[in-house]
Amino acid sequence: xxxxxxxxxxxxxxxxxxxxxxxxxxxxxRFYLGLRIEQVANLVMYRESDVAIRxxxxxxxxxxxxxxxxxGHIDAVPKPR
Numbered sequence: 672x673x674x675x676x677x678x679x680x681x682x683x684x685x686x687x688x689x690x691x692x693x694x695x696x697x698x699x700x701r702f703y704l705g706l707r708i709e710q711v712a713n714l715v716m717y718r719e720s721d722v723a724i725r726x727x728x729x730x731x732x733x734x735x736x737x738x739x740x741x742x743g744h745i746d747a748v749p750k751p752r
Contacts, residue, residue, distance in 0.1 A: 672710065675703040 679699040685691035 672706055675699075675706050679703045 679696070679702075682691050682696045682699045686693060686696045
């Protein structure tokens, strides 16, 4: 992450001094921002898991629970046998 940021900053300074083409600067910026997005997503996932584990909170309480009777059970069909 620090190397990607440093690379982008160096290319940006080189562009200002007319030593690097603009597409190279954009590619470095895109790579750096992609890493930042991935880092933020990983941090969010880590924090959610940490809160769920430490607080022993109910997670997924708004999802529909699975049916208690599967298709092969005797009470799964409405007509008597």
